Amino acid sequence: MKNLVKVERARLDLTQAQLADTLGVSRQTIHAIEKNKFNPSVILALKMAKLFSLTVEELFIIDEE
Amino acid sequence: MKNLVKVERARLDLTQAQLADTLGVSRQTIHAIEKNKFNPSVILALKMAKLFSLTVEELFIIDEE
């Protein structure tokens, strides 16, 4: 799975810390998601997608399987 | 948060066990999600939404905040 968090965050001109704050998670969580270290919860994914004005499907892309 | 898993599963006429199988998780996981015992991963949410021909946003609804 890949995601567009880093580019969307850049689009909004937010630092990892600012995004983390906005979403109520730690900066490390943002970093880990951007680096595909893990698979976030739906709630977090929904909040992120909403913030970026995208659907969850657009923001998080499952590659094959 | 609430979700439409139970009704969508009924629409496809699947048992919890069949759905679990299809998604590669345990029956208890399906049960827990239907009962809002927890907040699944995006990957699982994406797979479910795809199976039900819905978006993640349609299948999992965050109430308030």
Add this chain to the structure above:
DNA sequence: TCATAATGTAAAGTTTTATTTACTATTAGT
């Protein structure tokens, strides 16, 4: 170049998702 903000990384610890097993309750068919 010096200072500072932002990002990368890593380890230890907590919390929550997910599995496994197992047993009970409910429903449907014969």
Add this chain to the structure above:
DNA sequence: ACTAATAGTAAATAAAACTTTACATTATGA
């Protein structure tokens, strides 16, 4: 009423998300 399939529940465990702290690296700007 009996049987079998399905669903509810619960507890113990494993695995993964997420937090906290801390420090190293890279970029930015005065």
